[in-house]
Amino acid sequence: MLTExxxxxxxxxxxxxxxxxxxxxxxxxxRIETLDPQVRAYLTVTREAALAQAERAGARFKAGRPxxxxxxVPIAVKDVLCTRAVRTTCGSRILEHFVPPYDxxxxxxxxxxxxxxxxxxxxxxxxxxxxxxxxxxFTTRNPWDLARVPGGSSGGAAAAVAADLAAGALGTDTGxxxxxxxxxxxxVGFKPTYGRVSRYGLVAxxxxxxxIGPLAKDVEDAALLLQAVAGRDPMDSTSADVPVPxxxxxxxxxxxxxxxxxxxxxxxxxxxxxxxxxxxxxxEVLRNLGARTQPVSLPHTEYGLAAYYLIxxxxxxxxxxxxxxxxxxxxxxGARDIVEMYSRTRAAGFGAEVKRRVMLGTYALxxxxxxxxxxxxxxxxxxxxxxxxxxxxxxxxxxxxxxxxVAFKMGEKEDPLQMYLNDVLTIPVNLSGLPGLSVPSGFxxxxxxxxxxxxxxxxxEAMLLRAGYAYERATPWHERKPAFDGxxxxxxxRFPLPPREGEG
Amino acid sequence: xxxxxxxxxxxxxxxxxxxxxASKMFCGCGTRFGAAPNSxxxxxxxxxxxxxxxxxxxxxxxxxxxxxxxxxxxxxxNRFARKHYYYPDMPKNYxxxxxxxxxxxxxxxxxxxxxxxRQIRIQxxxxxxxxxxxxxxxxxxxxxxxHVDFNRSGVPLMEIVSRxxxxxxxxxxxxxxxxxxxxxxxxVCDGNMEEGSLRCDANVSLRLRGNxxxxxxxxxxxxxxxxxxxxxxxxxxxxxAQTLERGERIVQETRLWDPDRNHTVSxxxxxxxxxxxxxxxxxxPPLQVDPRWVEALRASLPELxxxxxxxxxxxxGLTVHEADLLTQGRGLADYFEEAARGYPRPKIVANWVLNxxxxxxxxxxxxxxxxxxxxxxxxxxxxxxxxxxxxxxxxAKDVFEKMYRSGEDPASIVRREGLTQVADTDExxxxxxxxxxxxxxxxxxxxxxxxxxxxxxxxxxxxxTQGKASPAVVNALLAEKLPKG
Numbered sequence: 002m003l004t005e006x007x008x009x010x011x012x013x014x015x016x017x018x019x020x021x022x023x024x025x026x027x028x029x030x031x032r033i034e035t036l037d038p039q040v041r042a043y044l045t046v047t048r049e050a051a052l053a054q055a056e057r058a059g060a061r062f063k064a065g066r067p068x069x070x071x072x073x074v075p076i077a078v079k080d081v082l083c084t085r086a087v088r089t090t091c092g093s094r095i096l097e098h099f100v101p102p103y104d105x106x107x108x109x110x111x112x113x114x115x116x117x118x119x120x121x122x123x124x125x126x127x128x129x130x131x132x133x134x135x136x137x138x139f140t141t142r143n144p145w146d147l148a149r150v151p152g153g154s155s156g157g158a159a160a161a162v163a164a165d166l167a168a169g170a171l172g173t174d175t176g177x178x179x180x181x182x183x184x185x186x187x188x189v190g191f192k193p194t195y196g197r198v199s200r201y202g203l204v205a206x207x208x209x210x211x212x213i214g215p216l217a218k219d220v221e222d223a224a225l226l227l228q229a230v231a232g233r234d235p236m237d238s239t240s241a242d243v244p245v246p247x248x249x250x251x252x253x254x255x256x257x258x259x260x261x262x263x264x265x266x267x268x269x270x271x272x273x274x275x276x277x278x279x280x281x282x283x284x285e286v287l288r289n290l291g292a293r294t295q296p297v298s299l300p301h302t303e304y305g306l307a308a309y310y311l312i313x314x315x316x317x318x319x320x321x322x323x324x325x326x327x328x329x330x331x332x333x334x335g336a337r338d339i340v341e342m343y344s345r346t347r348a349a350g351f352g353a354e355v356k357r358r359v360m361l362g363t364y365a366l367x368x369x370x371x372x373x374x375x376x377x378x379x380x381x382x383x384x385x386x387x388x389x390x391x392x393x394x395x396x397x398x399x400x401x402x403x404x405x406x407v408a409f410k411m412g413e414k415e416d417p418l419q420m421y422l423n424d425v426l427t428i429p430v431n432l433s434g435l436p437g438l439s440v441p442s443g444f445x446x447x448x449x450x451x452x453x454x455x456x457x458x459x460x461x462e463a464m465l466l467r468a469g470y471a472y473e474r475a476t477p478w479h480e481r482k483p484a485f486d487g488x489x490x491x492x493x494x495r496f497p498l499p500p501r502e503g504e505g
Numbered sequence: 506x507x508x509x510x511x512x513x514x515x516x517x518x519x520x521x522x523x524x525x526x527a528s529k530m531f532c533g534c535g536t537r538f539g540a541a542p543n544s545x546x547x548x549x550x551x552x553x554x555x556x557x558x559x560x561x562x563x564x565x566x567x568x569x570x571x572x573x574x575x576x577x578x579x580x581x582x583n584r585f586a587r588k589h590y591y592y593p594d595m596p597k598n599y600x601x602x603x604x605x606x607x608x609x610x611x612x613x614x615x616x617x618x619x620x621x622x623r624q625i626r627i628q629x630x631x632x633x634x635x636x637x638x639x640x641x642x643x644x645x646x647x648x649x650x651x652h653v654d655f656n657r658s659g660v661p662l663m664e665i666v667s668r669x670x671x672x673x674x675x676x677x678x679x680x681x682x683x684x685x686x687x688x689x690x691x692x693v694c695d696g697n698m699e700e701g702s703l704r705c706d707a708n709v710s711l712r713l714r715g716n717x718x719x720x721x722x723x724x725x726x727x728x729x730x731x732x733x734x735x736x737x738x739x740x741x742x743x744x745x746a747q748t749l750e751r752g753e754r755i756v757q758e759t760r761l762w763d764p765d766r767n768h769t770v771s772x773x774x775x776x777x778x779x780x781x782x783x784x785x786x787x788x789x790p791p792l793q794v795d796p797r798w799v800e801a802l803r804a805s806l807p808e809l810x811x812x813x814x815x816x817x818x819x820x821x822g823l824t825v826h827e828a829d830l831l832t833q834g835r836g837l838a839d840y841f842e843e844a845a846r847g848y849p850r851p852k853i854v855a856n857w858v859l860n861x862x863x864x865x866x867x868x869x870x871x872x873x874x875x876x877x878x879x880x881x882x883x884x885x886x887x888x889x890x891x892x893x894x895x896x897x898x899x900x901a902k903d904v905f906e907k908m909y910r911s912g913e914d915p916a917s918i919v920r921r922e923g924l925t926q927v928a929d930t931d932e933x934x935x936x937x938x939x940x941x942x943x944x945x946x947x948x949x950x951x952x953x954x955x956x957x958x959x960x961x962x963x964x965x966x967x968x969x970t971q972g973k974a975s976p977a978v979v980n981a982l983l984a985e986k987l988p989k990g
Contacts, residue, residue: 082555083554083555089554089555091554096554099554101548101553101554101555102548102553103548103553103556105555200555200557201555201556201557202555202556203555204554204555205554205555205788207787208787208788209787235559236557236559237557238557238558238559238560238788238789238790239557239787239788239789239790315784316784316787318782319587319589319599319782319784322589322591322597322598322599323552323554323596323597323598325591325593325598327593327596327653328551328552328553328596328653329553339593340591343591363782366589366782366783366784367780367782368780368782371782371784375784
């Protein structure tokens, strides 16, 4: 089936003439129409625009002038990335009808590479959550068990890639939002170094932590997608002017002699024993491939979560202040004055989790509390970063589980703190700005995916991809596909939002 | 001792200057004043989701130049910060400003008040973005709808905060003028208070003379001209003195100057003061200023108003007042020096600039001076025509006016209009004879000792020659022809 093929194989078939972008786009669109009513990964499907883009890509192949490895490849992006003339909701009622007049830099770069944009993917509202249950519109299902969550906040992106509803996707990761859903859905999830990919057009949640990255069917695809979007952007002053190496070319160098650190602090109490076993097995695989493992210590890990839940909400409270009903997005009518308009609009437009974090963040930044909360959290952040720096004096790579548990049931984690604990192993990586790669590393007895997290030095994405690729070649996990097709009856098939909008 | 004399005013000014950069502080939009609403906006300055700021290097340069002119220390590492409050003219509901790590600190500006020099310390200088403008349909209180124009949103602003070193409304006014002159000399701000490119807030408190402790301060806003600043501060000092004299306490608050009613009204008290929740702007890395850049900018600073005033006074032998007026703008000072170059009697040139040119245009407005229809060379030419006797000083004033209207050079005007002075003794002798004959009574008066009668006779000769007669020749002829006592 064409939709099962990874990006690099699709590209090979396009070049060889065994498939055309048009038929692949059509196959994906048909699959979305048939199966997405069960998975509910998409908030918006840009059907007409996708077909038109695929046709243009087909013409390029016919003329013998394809743009590169992503030309004609159907990609979808998380609905937090701005798309010109295509509604960008951030999973929120407050932006339900927001149509940006500009593309995010990553979207622009995907278009320039010839990628076909299938649509916009569901997410926790403003990327705040770990299950996609905080989407204002609907919850995306985990393709491996439709009663379970796909993780979050890039749950739509992970589920779409796992269910072959997109050849690849872009998500965003602020505290684990690419890697955790990647692990939950059995796909590759890659958060690059902070600054590696431009954030221009990424609707900000926590500006100092947000980073865009790929969700992919395998490591090679992740390399191709990152290659297309990485690099300095003059529109984002925090994007780094660091050369981007040829990621696909570096994949096959192997890991002989690589020094791999195992942090004891990442094997926490209460961790799912199946996750722990899978991680130990993965470490054994790396050893067999020639890696030299050694224990490392990241002593401030346990404080990372607390620091994160001050810094991220503080920045969010500021970033979300602009949604006030004045300029764009929702405005609740009938207010007598501007303050009432603000309160009514924000009360109706934001969900409970967003409100909780805005309040947390506002409090943390308030006069008299700043030093005790935000200031202290920043100092903890420095300590967490220093842990990694010291570890990377001795090792090239750190390996740990991506999450302590596998995908949980919808509605299972009602206590916000329980939900927050999901990100305990991914958050320190964001706090330190480092790259983190999650690759499939096995399944539980009940058939739920497990993820292995590889953490690298800043801007050393190539190393992570190389190690991830070597591991993937030595294991069968990425080959398994969820068998949900027809497992559940279609649920009405009606989208709460019109499924298409605009021309991309 | 009157109430006012018992107290000493303690005033600090916060000045906001719009920088004359071509583009905005954090995006590429234009900054022209008066453009159609929202025509100079983009997703960044409209605060749209996902957009990011990029620092305008030119604005930083303007900030550094000003900082150096005010003898500030430029911080090699400085940061932008977000200042939060909700207001519909501010698209992000936070303003990107600078807080703990401003661009520059610890400067000073010398001012002269009643002949004495005073050093006013500058606490800090920082950069920030301006907000948009609200347009209400009707009165603010009853308006059914309001509109926002974001053209001004994101225009670079420089905030210059003085220490509370000013001791009277007059000093405050002098400080503000001196600061404005520097901004104009540096060509970083046009200094127009009415258009809002220069804005001033004041912190005012009173204390008993001789006391060192500071009193409770009140912030005064909405002073849109020099006159407003002086009036508002005088009013506030008076209000506080009266309050204290009644034995009441000053409330820490913000008050708005109402120029129509000539008083201040309370806007908000301390209890309702904003908590701006400042924190470092995560979308911008710390701004690192290369010391070599600072040194290059220091080397390229123009001569500043105080230095130029002194030099102009000494070089051209002018009074303080004349030098002050001539150097009120960089353009005017350039104009004067150009016109006076190589001329042996610069005082004459100064008089022409001060008495004639400044009647036509505002001397502190560089753009107006640059657009002056009379180039400095032509003014010198006009003075030369007086010196060589071609025209009289009186005619020269008419020629000046004609030059200003038409932009023509003086010689052409004099030639075309036949304004050349008549110095011919025979020709003027005839006129003098006729005037003496027609005014026998006046001649009689003169002979009887009424010396002012001579002036009348000179006037008559001038009138008869349409002012073209050489006054020297006329005087000599009259002296010769009038009957001797």
